[in-house]
Amino acid sequence: MRKSHPIIKALALFTVWFLYLPLLGVAVCSVNTAKGGWVWKGFTLDWYFKLLDNEWILNSAWNTLELAVVSTAIATLLGTILAIGISRFPWGRKTNSFLNTMLNIPVVIPDIIMAGSLVVVFGILREVSSIFDMGMIDMIIGHVTFQIAFVALVVRSRLALIGQDVEEAGRDLFASNWYLMRKVMLPLMMPGIVAGAMLAFTLSLDDFVLSFFLSGPDSQTLPLFIYAAVRRGVTPEIHALSTLVVLITVILVVGAERFSKKEIA
Amino acid sequence: MDTHKDKNLTIKNMVKTFGKVEVLKTVNQEVRAGEFFTLLGPSGCGKTTLLRIIAGLEIPTSGSVILGNDDITSLPANKRHVNMVFQSYALFPHLTIYENIAFGLRSRKINADEIKRRVNEGIEMLRLETLKDRMPDQLSGGQKQRVSLARALVNEPDILLLDEPMSALDAKLRAQVQEELRRLQRKLGTTFIMVTHDQDEALVCSDRIAVMNEGQIVQCGTPEEVYDYPCNKFVAEFLGAANMLKAKRVDGGVETELGFFALDKIPDWNEGLVTIRPEWVKISENKPDHNGVLATVEDSVYRGTNFDLFLSPGNLRVRTSSYKHFRTGDKIWIELTASDLVALGD
Numbered sequence: 001m002r003k004s005h006p007i008i009k010a011l012a013l014f015t016v017w018f019l020y021l022p023l024l025g026v027a028v029c030s031v032n033t034a035k036g037g038w039v040w041k042g043f044t045l046d047w048y049f050k051l052l053d054n055e056w057i058l059n060s061a062w063n064t065l066e067l068a069v070v071s072t073a074i075a076t077l078l079g080t081i082l083a084i085g086i087s088r089f090p091w092g093r094k095t096n097s098f099l100n101t102m103l104n105i106p107v108v109i110p111d112i113i114m115a116g117s118l119v120v121v122f123g124i125l126r127e128v129s130s131i132f133d134m135g136m137i138d139m140i141i142g143h144v145t146f147q148i149a150f151v152a153l154v155v156r157s158r159l160a161l162i163g164q165d166v167e168e169a170g171r172d173l174f175a176s177n178w179y180l181m182r183k184v185m186l187p188l189m190m191p192g193i194v195a196g197a198m199l200a201f202t203l204s205l206d207d208f209v210l211s212f213f214l215s216g217p218d219s220q221t222l223p224l225f226i227y228a229a230v231r232r233g234v235t236p237e238i239h240a241l242s243t244l245v246v247l248i249t250v251i252l253v254v255g256a257e258r259f260s261k262k263e264i265a
Numbered sequence: 266m267d268t269h270k271d272k273n274l275t276i277k278n279m280v281k282t283f284g285k286v287e288v289l290k291t292v293n294q295e296v297r298a299g300e301f302f303t304l305l306g307p308s309g310c311g312k313t314t315l316l317r318i319i320a321g322l323e324i325p326t327s328g329s330v331i332l333g334n335d336d337i338t339s340l341p342a343n344k345r346h347v348n349m350v351f352q353s354y355a356l357f358p359h360l361t362i363y364e365n366i367a368f369g370l371r372s373r374k375i376n377a378d379e380i381k382r383r384v385n386e387g388i389e390m391l392r393l394e395t396l397k398d399r400m401p402d403q404l405s406g407g408q409k410q411r412v413s414l415a416r417a418l419v420n421e422p423d424i425l426l427l428d429e430p431m432s433a434l435d436a437k438l439r440a441q442v443q444e445e446l447r448r449l450q451r452k453l454g455t456t457f458i459m460v461t462h463d464q465d466e467a468l469v470c471s472d473r474i475a476v477m478n479e480g481q482i483v484q485c486g487t488p489e490e491v492y493d494y495p496c497n498k499f500v501a502e503f504l505g506a507a508n509m510l511k512a513k514r515v516d517g518g519v520e521t522e523l524g525f526f527a528l529d530k531i532p533d534w535n536e537g538l539v540t541i542r543p544e545w546v547k548i549s550e551n552k553p554d555h556n557g558v559l560a561t562v563e564d565s566v567y568r569g570t571n572f573d574l575f576l577s578p579g580n581l582r583v584r585t586s587s588y589k590h591f592r593t594g595d596k597i598w599i600e601l602t603a604s605d606l607v608a609l610g611d
Contacts, residue, residue, distance in 0.1 A: 168322050169355035171342040173369035173416070183372075187359045 023246055030239035047240040057241065060225040067136065067211075067221060068204040071143035076197040078144070079151025080189070086152070087159045088167075103156075106149035111209035118142045119213050135216030142210045147203055151196035154260055158192025195260035202252045205245065272298050272333035272423045274319070274456065279328035281314055288314045290480040292328070296424075297473075301450045301457045305467040306477035307503070312460045315477075316426050319458065321345045332423060343372075348417035349426040352433070354409045356401040362412050363388070363397040369420040387419040390449075407438050418453070427459040431466060443469045464504045468492060476500050493542075497610050501540045508546070508581050512539045512608070519608070523579050526556045526601055532608035543573065544584040545605040553600040562595045 030048070034041040051057050086099050106114070118138070125132040132138060166188070170180040208223040215224060222245060229238050274296040281289040288311045296302045304312040317323040319330060321342035329338040337345055348369065356365050366387050370380045388397055391411040401409060410430060417425055430446070431439045447470050450457045461467055467474050468488045475485040476499075484496040495501035498509065512519035513536050518527040521539065528539070547553070560576035574583045574591055576599070583599065591597065 163353075165351050165353050165355040166357060168342070169349070169351055169357070170368070170372075172320055172322070172347075172349045173372060173420070174343045175368075175372040176343060179372050183368075184357055184359075 026239050026246075027243045029236060030243045032236065035236060036234075047236040048244075050237050051240055051244075054237065056220075057222075057225060057237075060220050060222045063136070063219050064205060064221040064223075067139055067143060067219075068201050071140045071147060071204050072197055072201045074140070075144045075147030075200045076151050076193060079148045079196060079200070080155050080193055082148060082152040083155035083159060084185075087156050103149055103152055106146045107153070111146075111207075114146060115142070115210045115213035118145070118210070122214070133216060134214060134219075136219045138214040138216075139211055139219060139221075142214050143204045143207060146210075147200035150199050150203060151193075154196035154199060154256075155189060155192045158189055158195075158260070162188045191259045195256040198252045198256035198259065202249045202256075205252075206249060272456075274298075274424060274458075275331040276315070276319075277329045277331065279315065279318065279330075280326045281311070281318065281323065282326045288480055289318075289325075292480075292482055294475060294482055294485065296456060296458060298456055299454045300472040301447065301459070301470055303459045303461060303467040303471040303474045304477055305461055305464060305474050305503070307462055310477040311480040312462075312477050313428060316349075316428055316458065316460045319424070320347055320349045320426050322349075346420075346422055347424045347426060348420050348422040349428065350410070350413045350417050350430050352429045354401075354413040354433075356409060356412060356416070358401050360401075361397065362393060362399055362401070362404070365401065365412055366393075366397075366416045366419055368416065373420075383419045387415040390418070391415045406433050407442065410434065410442065414449075418449075418455070422455065424456045424458060427457060429460055429462070431461070431463070439466070446470055468504075476503060478503075494607055495540065495609065498538055498540075501607075501609060506543050506582055506584075507540045508543060508579075509609075510539050510579060512537060518603070521579075523558050526606055527603045528606055528608060529604045530608060532610075534608075534610075538609045539606050540609055541601050541606050542584075543582040544571075545602065546581065546583040547600040547602060548583065548585060548589075549598050549600060552598055556601045556603060556606070558599050558601065560597055560599055562591050562593055562597065564593060565591050 028040075031043050031045065032040055033044045033046075082103075086096075086103070091099065118141075122132045122134075122138050122141075162185075166184060167180065170184045175183065206223060207221075208227065211219075211221050211224055212227070215221065220228075222241065226238055226241060226245075229235070276292055276294045276296075279289050279292040280287070292311075292315060304315060306312045314323060318325050321337070321340060321344075325338065329336055331337070332345075332347070357368065360368070363384060367380055367384045370383060375383075388394055391414055393408075393411060393415060396404060396408060396412070401412070404412065410433075414430075427446075431442055434442060443466055446457070446459075450470075457470075459467075459470060471488055473485060473487055474491050475482045476491055477483065478499050484491055484500045486494075491500060492504050495504060495507070501507040501509070510521045510523065512521045512526075512532075514520075514532055514534065515525065517531075518525055519532070519539055526539070532539075549557075552559075558579075560578065560581065562574050563577050564575040566573040566575075572585050572589070572591065574585060575581070576583060576597075581599070585591070
């Protein structure tokens with residue numbers, strides 16, 4: 001590999017430092033005995049234990065988890081089916097590029113636009129049934145809408161890696177559609193599906209904008225709680241909570257990365 | 266096991282188009298039960314498409330596939346008693362070699378004892394005993410290919426299809442596999458249909474060869490027939506080196522730039538090409554009685570097993586034994602025997 005210029009190296013290091021410094025600061029504050037400010041007064045895990053006493057936080061954590069688990073489950077199922085449909089059905093070239101664009105739009109579109117349009121849609125649906133009142137169901141549907149695209153993209157690239165001839169070999173060896181799916185395609189797709197699900201899960205876990213627009217009185221999530229709490233003043237508990245959320249996200253993202261790179265073996 | 270031995274395969278009026286491209290233009294062909302049949306042609310000639318149609322992996326635009334007495338044109342791949350060895354082998358990467366071989370039997374829900382017996386038979390037949398618990402990515406190309414063969418053959422198919430089975434192997438292994446395939450086919454008596462672009466492969470293995478070009482079968486016959494009596498320029502050149510001479514038909518033979526040649530089979534055209542293989546040009550000390558030409562050696566290329574001499578006039582290529590030495594500039598008499606000189610059609 002070519003040796004890079006020292007300035008480029010310095011710039012890269014600075015950028016990484018700049019990105020992670022605030023996170024590091026939060027993590028340090030979460031284990032600092034001091035209640036505020038930037039003075040180190042000693043190590044403690046008290047703030048973490050205090051989280052467990054706060055009913056609001058526990059409630060929000062539970063909501064967040066419920067939302068993430070349910071929406072991820074639905075999005076993984078639908079996204080996987082979508083990926084199979086897009087990459088295995090003999091679409092024409094035009095239809096194919098249209099589907100590709102459609103699949104990428106939810107990824108790049110600003111959350112706030114998505115959230116705004118969902119508010120409008122649920123407003124209309126509310127006329128039909130009170131199920132669509134602001135709250136958990138709306139949030140789950142909202143999260144699923146953007147998670148599907150991520151799952152489908154990851155699973156589709158996995159399918160491209162598997163290739164068509166293994167599937168054809170299965171058919172040639174007398175496998176029915178269902179048998180082929182169960183014995184060949186699912187096991188080979190599984191790393192992609194798991195990676196997609198992990199990605200979808202972290203997206204739901206961290207989502208603020210959609211939840212903010214769609215949540216009801218009983219469906220506050222952790223990001224929403226943190227937002228509200230910060231407005232009242234930052235406390236070490238918030239630092240502790242934020243650090244936990246970041247940790248979980250990092251673990252899931254690293255996991256997803258490893259799964260999606262897993263070789264076909 | 267002997268039920269498949271009387272099932273001929275008939276391809277009737279087969280046409281396949283992809284969009285506007287006509288990949289197959291009305292192919293009619295019969296493959297006899299128990300023969301080693303090869304589809305030979307350059308890439309893009311439609312041979313693989315034809316094979317995939319027989320396998321049921323491609324739906325023909327029109328025409329029919331008849332196996333024995335049954336029309337199987339609309340039968341999906343998983344219902345056809347035909348199995349395929351894929352060019353990429355297409356082994357299931359998440360299954361052991363044993364499970365790969367057992368796949369076809371398991372998906373047909375054959376009872377466990379029978380599966381065990383047949384898989385072990387297949388493993389023995391292709392000498393895979395030591396590999397059966399490995400995963401496909403731990404195998405070499407040649408080993409993968411034997412697994413792929415075993416996986417298809419344990420199903421005792423009516424027809425075994427082979428798609429460029431040797432394209433991923435190195436030259437030495439290729440020769441070995443050619444002989445093994447031939448031996449296996451003779452032993453089992455199963456109909457083999459192989460697709461290849463390699464004329465050596467086709468000549469070594471096959472009972473009959475169908476030479477394909479631009480979506481059509483140009484000539485079909487035994488290896489000797491297509492090599493010795495090519496029907497046109499394409500077949501003559503695709504199956505190896507050939508000397509071509511422009512000719513005009515005259516009484517009893519043809520007139521060329523090298524003079525008059527008598528032919529055994531008088532062509533039905535007035536102007537066309539005659540051909541002779543380099544190894545059939547005879548070299549003699551004295552002037553031959555018929556069809557002789559006095560030629561000058563322009564170049565001589567040593568090829569180990571033989572010399573290739575390039576002669577003028579006519580830019581003829583002549584293959585001669587390596588113990589005879591000729592130098593550039595030597596004058597020699599050659600004879601283009603009437604029986605070896607073939608008039609080509611269109």
